[in-house]
Structures are given as structure tokens and as C-alpha cells.
Amino acid sequence: MFSSKEIKGILKVSDCELMHLRISKHLTAVKTGKSYFYDLPANKTVLDHPVGQKLLNWYKTTHQIDICNEPESPSSKIALEKLVLEILLPIYRKYPKLNITYGFTSAILKRHIAKHSPRGTAPNLDQHASCELNNAQNAICDRGGAACDFIVPDVSSSELVRFIVEHLNYDRIYYYGNNRPLHVSNAETPNKHLQLMAESENGRRYPIKKTHGEAALLLAKELPLYVRIVVASFF
Numbered sequence: 001m002f003s004s005k006e007i008k009g010i011l012k013v014s015d016c017e018l019m020h021l022r023i024s025k026h027l028t029a030v031k032t033g034k035s036y037f038y039d040l041p042a043n044k045t046v047l048d049h050p051v052g053q054k055l056l057n058w059y060k061t062t063h064q065i066d067i068c069n070e071p072e073s074p075s076s077k078i079a080l081e082k083l084v085l086e087i088l089l090p091i092y093r094k095y096p097k098l099n100i101t102y103g104f105t106s107a108i109l110k111r112h113i114a115k116h117s118p119r120g121t122a123p124n125l126d127q128h129a130s131c132e133l134n135n136a137q138n139a140i141c142d143r144g145g146a147a148c149d150f151i152v153p154d155v156s157s158s159e160l161v162r163f164i165v166e167h168l169n170y171d172r173i174y175y176y177g178n179n180r181p182l183h184v185s186n187a188e189t190p191n192k193h194l195q196l197m198a199e200s201e202n203g204r205r206y207p208i209k210k211t212h213g214e215a216a217l218l219l220a221k222e223l224p225l226y227v228r229i230v231v232a233s234f235f
Helices: 004-011 015-023 050-061 074-094 107-116 157-167 213-221 223-234
Strands: 029-032 035-038 099-102 146-151 172-175 182-186 193-199 205-212
Touching: 004 015, 004 035, 004 050, 050 074, 050 099, 074 146, 074 157, 074 182, 157 172, 157 182, 157 213, 157 223, 193 213, 205 213, 213 223
Parallel strands: 172 193
Antiparallel strands: 029 035, 099 146, 146 182, 172 182, 193 205
């Protein structure tokens, strides 16, 4: 269920309009203490939530292209909704300043990025294209699921890793540093994979450690210390 603030963001209504929708029973609401919590209306999707809109519209701040970055595949839509519900919303509710820096990438947006700014991207692996198809009608990324990169101002990425690993049903996490955006994905069968990455002086990214399941939980708890020791040993 969604808080009053969240449902107002989804429906784009005022406090007064929300009250009338509740009283007229156009919205199903449950009162807990002094607060109301609402079911999502049948004509809305969780992608209408402000976090879902950030997931779809992230590119508008970094790429000069006028497109509709909506999923074409029904499987992509399901995976993106699952990403919002099971991963991004819990993070947003704990860390409201969540900022998505690299979200869903449709086939047309992928082609634009491949032409204009391909450095550091791996569309066949990174799950940003979810279940979308290329021009040959093959999956852009055969891992399925969906992914995004995000950062929370004034919150270390190692803290975000711990929160995800301890509480959420994630597929893959790529950690690039305490002050860098964090990559997280979901999948139908989550791998619970935590990958630590470093960057050389010439900007090349390379893996330094990967773990799964319970080992990922242990690594997440000691992440800042571990990264300092390992990165220092490389230089």
C-alpha cells in the first residue's frame, strides 16, 4: 500500500482531491493511527510513482534526445514494476533523496547511447534494457530482470549495499566506490551477486571481488574497510 504522499504523487492530486477520492470510495484506503494508506487504482501502475518516473525518465538530464522511453515488452514492464516495488520503493522510503542516474534503457535509447556515449556501458550484460529486443528481435540482454544505477546524497554507497543485501530480494549489485552510484538489479531467480569494482588511473573499470548469498552479506558488512585495503594494494 502507498502513503498519502506517495499516492498523491502517483495520481497528481492535491490533499483536498485525495480526501474526496477517499470519501467517495474511488480509492481503497486503510487508516493506521493518524495516517491513511492506499491501494493502487486499477488504471495505474507503480511506474506512475515518482520513483518509477525517475526510472523511465532519467535520461532527460544527461542525453539530448526527445523520445518516449517506455518498455515495449510486457515482460520488461513486469520486471520494471518489480524493480520499483521490491527494491527502489523500500530504498526510497528509507532514503527519500534517492536519485536515479542510469535507469531503464529502451532499444531506441540504447542505440542513441551506443552512438554518442558508449564508454562504460555493457547493454548485453547490465540489465538496463530489461527484456527489450533489438532490431533483429533478439534480447538486448539475455539476463532478463531490470536494473538501475542510483545514488543518495550524503549517504555512502556501502551503507546502501548493506541495506539492500540485508533486506531486499536483489539479483546483482555492482559497487564502484563509496561516493559513486550503485548498480542494482532484479531477476525472476535472483543470484544475490555482489561485485566490487575498481577503476584504474586511465579510467578502466575492473573487478576486485565477487560474492554470492551469505558471503555477500558478510562482505557488505565490512565493505568500506575491505575496499580501502584492496584498492591500496593495487597501487
